[in-house]
Amino acid sequence: MNPPSARNAADGKLAALRLHHAVNSRARAVSDPNFTSGNPFFDARDLVQVKYEMLRRARQEGQPVSRAAAAFGFSRPSFYVAQALFDQAGLPGLLPQRPGPRRAHKLSEAVVDFLEQQLTEDATVRVPQLVRRLHERFSLEVHPRSVERALERRRKKGAQPAMTPVSPVAPASPARADRSSRGGP
Numbered sequence: 001m002n003p004p005s006a007r008n009a010a011d012g013k014l015a016a017l018r019l020h021h022a023v024n025s026r027a028r029a030v031s032d033p034n035f036t037s038g039n040p041f042f043d044a045r046d047l048v049q050v051k052y053e054m055l056r057r058a059r060q061e062g063q064p065v066s067r068a069a070a071a072f073g074f075s076r077p078s079f080y081v082a083q084a085l086f087d088q089a090g091l092p093g094l095l096p097q098r099p100g101p102r103r104a105h106k107l108s109e110a111v112v113d114f115l116e117q118q119l120t121e122d123a124t125v126r127v128p129q130l131v132r133r134l135h136e137r138f139s140l141e142v143h144p145r146s147v148e149r150a151l152e153r154r155r156k157k158g159a160q161p162a163m164t165p166v167s168p169v170a171p172a173s174p175a176r177a178d179r180s181s182r183g184g185p
Contacts (some may be wrong), residue, residue, distance in 0.1 A: 021096045022047045029073030048094045051082045106140050107150040
């Protein structure tokens with residue numbers, strides 16, 4: 001059994017791998033002797049290390065691609081994808097890409113232009129109204145926060161002078177603000 005400090009370090013590494021989406025889901029398929037020998041340096045759960053060692057084995061040691069890929073639990077096409085990513089970006093290229101959309105795919109430049117036009121024409125328009133107008137004009141179902149973020153990104157870029165949208169929540173009346181500061185209803 002591993003001593004508590006080694007177990008804690010392994011648990012910490014696993015947590016870090018999860019955080020970066022770099023846990024090798026095929027760790028049990030790794031049959032390379034370095035990873036099966038019990039040497040703690042070689043960790044089959046570390047996807048980046050496994051991919052790097054696979055590439056190194058083929059490039060530096062001359063192992064055939066099919067054999068290297070199989071020993072590290074990958075297919076030949078996966079080997080070539082990893083090789084291209086490594087050639088393009090080095091070790092960071094072997095990190096898995098962040099899951100999910102890479103950009104605001106519904107809120108294209110044309111859609112954000114439309115939003116800004118609506119704000120220019122009527123500075124009192126609120127975000128929920130903008131969401132309704134997007135649905136009417138483009139048949140888009142968009143969360144109000146997405147609209148706020150898209151307008152903020154545009155404003156930060158400075159592409160065009162954009163007006164800040166009016167908050168979707170109406171400001172509290174002075175009487176309501178007074179009661180809330182006293183803790184009353």
